[in-house]
Each structure stands twice: as structure tokens, then as C-alpha cells.
Amino acid sequence: MKNHVLRPLWVAILLVIALLVARKLYVPADFGINGRNFTYGYYRKASVNDWKEFKVKYKGRQYCKECHEENFDSISKSKHRIIQCENCHGPAIDHPDNPEALEIDRSRGLCLRCHADLPYPGSHRNDLPAIDPEEHNPDKACADCHNPHKPDLEG
Amino acid sequence: MKCSRRNFLKKSLSGAVAAGLPLAAFKFLSPREAHAAVKEANLRWAFIVDTRKCVGCGLCVKACKKENEIPYDVPLTRTWIERYIVTKDGKTTIDTPKGGRDGFTSKKVRGEEIPDDQITKAFFVPKLCNQCDNPACVQVCPVGATYQTADGVTLVDRKWCIGCGYCIMACPYGARFFHPVYRVAEKCTFCYHRIKKGMKTACVDACPFGARQIGNIKDINDPVAHTILTERVAVLKDEYGTKPQVFYLGLDERVR
Known part of the structure; x- marks a missing residue:
């Protein structure tokens, strides 16, 4: 039918169909609000799996204990038992396969994180044994005198 | 309408049933509440x-x-x-x-x-x-790349984020930043x-x-x-x- 009203109408309908087809093709299947409203509910389910599959690097002290029970026991008796192995020895990822990958931190800076003197009233920092790093043997490594697994000099 | 015995009994019976229905039966659950009622949620x-x-x-x-x-x-x-x-x-x-x-x-x-x-x-x-619970960063995302999971964690889809930075500005806590390697919002x-x-x-x-x-x-x-x-x-x-x-x-x- 030739009609100056219907012709643009067909064009408009075709455009809408083209838009719907394009939308169907380009919007990922997992895109949706899934349970909440449009304000807060954008939800991409496939991305949740991406995050779940992210690689774990820090394995925890029980993992270290499986092979290094001696070291685990020695530190368990000291005040440093609250510190995880990997805080000083580096993340255990790939360690059994490639022992060199472990980056052990032996720097003074590591010990000073807790033991540099900061006399702050009201802070738990105040309760820890502390030294002034500029006066307390500044050119020596801490581990020269203090065993990190047995930090009390007497023990 | 004539008030016959049959009519009277019918009406009073349905009236009693309606009065007996608890108000809660008419309450509409929000999708969140319905979701929370499921045990895994x-x-x-x-x-x-x-x-x-x-x-x-x-x-x-x-x-x-x-x-x-x-x-x-x-x-x-x-x-x-x-x-x-x-x-x-x-x-x-x-x-x-x-x-x-x-x-x-x-x-x-x-x-x-x-x-x-x-x-x-x-x-x-x-x-x-x-x-x-009401993440401002999710609200402002123009492409829906950031979202809240069912267990309440707000995540960013790195494949979908366009790196416009709206969410970085919207967060009142300054918790978001731009990832220099992936070039998307990071949190x-x-x-x-x-x-x-x-x-x-x-x-x-x-x-x-x-x-x-x-x-x-x-x-x-x-x-x-x-x-x-x-x-x-x-x-x-x-x-x-x-x-x-x-x-x-x-x-x-x-x-x-």
C-alpha cells in the first residue's frame, strides 16, 4: 500500500526491530539486576566467577607447618607466635615447587614496623618493646643479636 | 436482594474467613526479603x-x-x-x-x-x-560494570568497566582508585x-x-x-x- 503515513511508519518499525536485534546481540546474557532494583542491583554473574578464581598467594601458617614443623614449634613457644610465617618469609605461592621464589625479609625495617619507639598515649603500640632505631645499633641487622623465632635475648 | 437464610449463611461464613486471614498474608515481600528467606542467601x-x-x-x-x-x-x-x-x-x-x-x-x-x-x-x-549495603559507587556506574553480589560484596567487572572514574569520585570513603595495569576501577x-x-x-x-x-x-x-x-x-x-x-x-x- 502506497501511503505517505504508512511508509515512515514502516521505517520506524524496522528501526525498532534493528535496535532490539542489536541489543540482543550486544548485551551479555548474564547482565541483569538479579534480585535488587536498578539503582543498586547491576549484577554480572560471570564476573563473580572471575573473582572467585583469582589465585591465592598467602596460604597461612598451617600450610607451612606441613613441612616445617620444627620452625613452627619453635616460634609457637615465643612471643612472636602471633605473627604469621608469611609476614616475614613472603607469600607461600609456588614455594614448594620453586623454593627460591620465597622473598625472606631480613631488613631492619621489618622489625621496626612494631618495635620503632612511638610513645603514643592510648595506642596499643605503646605496650610493645621498642627502641630508637637511630640509636640502637643503627648499622647492625636485628637478627645478628635477636633470633626472630626466639626474640628474648635470654631465651 | 432478598435476605434468605442461604444467603445470610453464605455471607457470614465468607466474612468470618476474611476476618480470620492475618494481615501478613497480604504483605508484599520485596525481592530482597524473598531472597533472604531462602536459606543459602x-x-x-x-x-x-x-x-x-x-x-x-x-x-x-x-x-x-x-x-x-x-x-x-x-x-x-x-x-x-x-x-x-x-x-x-x-x-x-x-x-x-x-x-x-x-x-x-x-x-x-x-x-x-x-x-x-x-x-x-x-x-x-x-x-x-x-x-x-547502599553502595554509591554501584549507583553511579553508567555501564553496570560494578555490582553487589548476593552476599554483599561490591565487585568490579574488569572486562566491562570503561574506566570513567565516576565510582572513584562517588565513594565517600576514598576506597576506590584506578588500577594502573588493568586501567579500570579497582577496589x-x-x-x-x-x-x-x-x-x-x-x-x-x-x-x-x-x-x-x-x-x-x-x-x-x-x-x-x-x-x-x-x-x-x-x-x-x-x-x-x-x-x-x-x-x-x-x-x-x-x-x-
Whole structure:
């Protein structure tokens, strides 16, 4: 039918169909609000799996204990038992396969994180044994005198 | 209409049934409430930060950066520690060198040393994404790349994010930043890959003093839920209405 009203109408309908087809093709299947409203509910389910599959690097002290029970026991008796192995020895990822990958931190800076003197009233920092790093043997490594697994000099 | 015996009995019977129906039967459940009624949905991650226990060692920041592959020498962090020093003249000095990655080992605050006798109190406050119930960052995302999971963690889809930075501006806590490698918005994920495997987050594991805890706020037997219920906890910037799910113990009014 030739009609100056219907012709643009067909064009408009075709455009809408083209838009719907394009939308169907380009919007990922997992895109949706899934349970909440449009304000807060954008939800991409496939991305949740991406995050779940992210690689774990820090394995925890029980993992270290499986092979290094001696070291685990020695530190368990000291005040440093609250510190995880990997805080000083580096993340255990790939360690059994490639022992060199472990980056052990032996720097003074590591010990000073807790033991540099900061006399702050009201802070738990105040309760820890502390030294002034500029006066307390500044050119020596801490581990020269203090065993990190047995930090009390007497023990 | 004639009031026959049959009609009268019918009407009064239906009237009695209607009166007997509880009002609750007519209540519409929001999708969230219906979802929560399903047992598997009874999980909502929440975090506790005990500022009284923090000593500012920064081991949490170090562990977080390594665990989550945030470039180590770039001053960007998912979690960070702030140092607050209150002096006798009523001033508060705040700093966070490298986000506290190397701990606080010097009395110097931005190059200046505050004399010990001038300090009335000083403390450390660890911060991280608050995993808000009403996340402003999700609301502003123009492409729907950031979203809240069913268990309450706000994540970013790196494949979908266009890096416009709206969410970085919208977060009242400054918890988001731009990832220099992936070139998308980046934020704390509550170590989603770890908590989903039954582990704790890297920062919780790294903290020697137990200043950080993570748990399920919907489980009454969870120690974290118990602490939030029974102790005096505070949240940051409550007035923004974002309903943050990181709760602080021993929070000072100066902490913003």
C-alpha cells in the first residue's frame, strides 16, 4: 500500500526491530539486576566467577607447618607466635615447587614496623618493646643479636 | 436482594474467613526479603576493625598488595592505615605514608617531628572498602560494570568497566582508585577468592594483633556478628546513608 503515513511508519518499525536485534546481540546474557532494583542491583554473574578464581598467594601458617614443623614449634613457644610465617618469609605461592621464589625479609625495617619507639598515649603500640632505631645499633641487622623465632635475648 | 437464610449463611461464613486471614498474608515481600528467606542467601559478609589493637605495623597493607597484585611501589592500596596525632593545642595531624605499607617507623609526620610532650593521644585507624549495603559507587556506574553480589560484596567487572572514574569520585570513603595495569576501577573485594574458599582475607590473616576480623553478619553464632550485636560499634560517615558494613571498635570522633 502506497501511503505517505504508512511508509515512515514502516521505517520506524524496522528501526525498532534493528535496535532490539542489536541489543540482543550486544548485551551479555548474564547482565541483569538479579534480585535488587536498578539503582543498586547491576549484577554480572560471570564476573563473580572471575573473582572467585583469582589465585591465592598467602596460604597461612598451617600450610607451612606441613613441612616445617620444627620452625613452627619453635616460634609457637615465643612471643612472636602471633605473627604469621608469611609476614616475614613472603607469600607461600609456588614455594614448594620453586623454593627460591620465597622473598625472606631480613631488613631492619621489618622489625621496626612494631618495635620503632612511638610513645603514643592510648595506642596499643605503646605496650610493645621498642627502641630508637637511630640509636640502637643503627648499622647492625636485628637478627645478628635477636633470633626472630626466639626474640628474648635470654631465651 | 432478598435476605434468605442461604444467603445470610453464605455471607457470614465468607466474612468470618476474611476476618480470620492475618494481615501478613497480604504483605508484599520485596525481592530482597524473598531472597533472604531462602536459606543459602543467609550470608552477608561484614568486617570489624578494632582500632585499639592496631599498632600501625602495616603488615595488612603489604599482604593485601601482594595477594591482590596491586603494583607494590605505586602509592595505591586497597586497604590503608591512617595515623592520627592529637596535640595539646587541639589540632589533629593525620598521615598515611605509602598507605602504611611499610608501617610507621618514624615520629616524623610529613617531614616534621611533633614533640612527645605535645601529644595528648595518638592512634592508628585501618581503613578499607566498607562494602556498603547502599553502595554509591554501584549507583553511579553508567555501564553496570560494578555490582553487589548476593552476599554483599561490591565487585568490579574488569572486562566491562570503561574506566570513567565516576565510582572513584562517588565513594565517600576514598576506597576506590584506578588500577594502573588493568586501567579500570579497582577496589577491595574482601578477598572474594579467599572468603569463598573458607579462608580469611589476606589482611585479617596478616594482622598479628587481631585488629581485623571478617564474618557473616547474618549468622548469630558467628563471632563477628556477636561482637557487632553486643558491643559498641561505630561506622564511618553514617550520615551519607550508605549503610557501611565495616564496623569499628574504639573509634574516635576525629576519624573521618
